[in-house]
Amino acid sequence: MSTYILAIESSCDDTSAAVLKGTFILSNEIANQLVHKSFGGVVPELASRAHQQNIIPVVDIALHKAKITKKQLSAIAFTRGPGLMGSLLVGTSFAKSFAMGLNIPIIEVDHLKAHILSHFIDDNTNKAHPKFPFLCLTVSGGHTQIVKVDSPAKMEIIGTTIDDAAGEAFDKAAKIMGLPYPGGPEIDNLAKMGNREAFAFPEPKIQGLNYSFSGLKTSFLYFLRDNLKIDEQFIEKNKADLSASIQYTIIKVLLSKLKRASRETGINEIAIAGGVSANSGLRNEITLLAQKMRWNVYIPKLQYSTDNAAMIAIAGYFKFLEKDFASQRLTPYSKSTGF
Numbered sequence: 038m039s040t041y042i043l044a045i046e047s048s049c050d051d052t053s054a055a056v057l058k059g060t061f062i063l064s065n066e067i068a069n070q071l072v073h074k075s076f077g078g079v080v081p082e083l084a085s086r087a088h089q090q091n092i093i094p095v096v097d098i099a100l101h102k103a104k105i106t107k108k109q110l111s112a113i114a115f116t117r118g119p120g121l122m123g124s125l126l127v128g129t130s131f132a133k134s135f136a137m138g139l140n141i142p143i144i145e146v147d148h149l150k151a152h153i154l155s156h157f158i159d160d161n162t163n164k165a166h167p168k169f170p171f172l173c174l175t176v177s178g179g180h181t182q183i184v185k186v187d188s189p190a191k192m193e194i195i196g197t198t199i200d201d202a203a204g205e206a207f208d209k210a211a212k213i214m215g216l217p218y219p220g221g222p223e224i225d226n227l228a229k230m231g232n233r234e235a236f237a238f239p240e241p242k243i244q245g246l247n248y249s250f251s252g253l254k255t256s257f258l259y260f261l262r263d264n265l266k267i268d269e270q271f272i273e274k275n276k277a278d279l280s281a282s283i284q285y286t287i288i289k290v291l292l293s294k295l296k297r298a299s300r301e302t303g304i305n306e307i308a309i310a311g312g313v314s315a316n317s318g319l320r321n322e323i324t325l326l327a328q329k330m331r332w333n334v335y336i337p338k339l340q341y342s343t344d345n346a347a348m349i350a351i352a353g354y355f356k357f358l359e360k361d362f363a364s365q366r367l368t369p370y371s372k373s374t375g376f
């Protein structure tokens with residue numbers, strides 16, 4: 038009998054539902070919340086309300102596109118955390134009550150592990166999956182980690198940021214330049230037209246495999262402040278070069294630690310995941326580096342880079358195989374609890 042997993046992802050500002058048949062994707066619906074754009078960032082209370090409005094229609098469309106009925110579902114997976122508590126509560130409560138009504142199990146999923154496991158979603162393209170053990174650079178809006186992945190259930194964080202995440206560095210740099218939220222894709226687009234060597238920003242010197250991005254943000258801020266004193270059109274005139282230069286600095290920092298992690302662990306199966314893995318500069322640079330280092334590199338499709346429920350479904354599927362079900366009494370967590 039086929040296994041059908043319905044998954045819900047509601048950790049931040051996107052409401053998503055997906056259906057997987059085994060490891061194969063049948064649907065992956067996302068309702069984006071445009072309400073936050075004018076605030077320059079996600080407003081938690083507005084996010085929770087929008088999830089409440091969106092969740093039933095999104096699930097309905099996901100089931101419809103998957104061409105299955107709710108009675109065929111084997112289990113419901115949902116993001117337990119980390120994320121915004123109000124947002125997580127909507128997805129968690131929905132998953133619990135829907136599963137209870139259908140008399141099927143629920144599966145809790147960690148959002149960061151799900152980003153990594155998105156590499157195992159199958160579709161019609163026959164994309165190769167990473168082989169265990171592999172290293173994954175998980176770069177999102179709230180996290181930056183190098184993870185050693187031994188199996189879907191066994192992962193170890195071997196490097197992490199001690200302050201800001203890479204996505205935050207993109208978003209904050211964009212905000213300083215007056216670009217809309219989220220800033221990562223804006224910088225990515227502008228960078229394509231700019232010279233990445235135009236400006237140099239100091240790379241943080243952090244020991245081991247850890248990252249730090251807060252100093253970079255501050256030096257970018259001061260650099261702009263000083264230049265705006267001389268020319269108030271400085272940002273306007275140099276937007277593309279500034280974007281290309283800050284993006285290149287972030288990428289160099291990310292890849293230098295990844296290189297070190299590969300050297301120290303002897304692992305050359307390398308994956309990237311999370312919203313920042315959608316960045317075209319990072320995708321290009323890691324592909325070039327992989328040729329040089331003889332890595333097998335795995336880059337997720339764009340639709341599985343940023344937040345989506347398909348990744349929650351695949352992570353849920355692996356737990357389903359282990360009969361690793363959750364209790365109806367469980368509550369979400371907003372902060373990462375480690376792996």
Ligand code: KG4
Pocket residue numbers: 049176177178179180203204205207208219220221222225311312313314315316317342343344
């Ligand atoms: O994984 P994600 O969708 O949500 C979290 O779990 O945080 O990541 C969101 C982050 C944001 O900081 C956003 O600016 C960044 O991913 N991002 C990008 C790009 N697309 C999304 N950063 C750089 N370049 C992109 N193309």
Ligand code: ZN
Pocket residue numbers: 148152177178311312343344
């Ligand atoms: Zn994410």
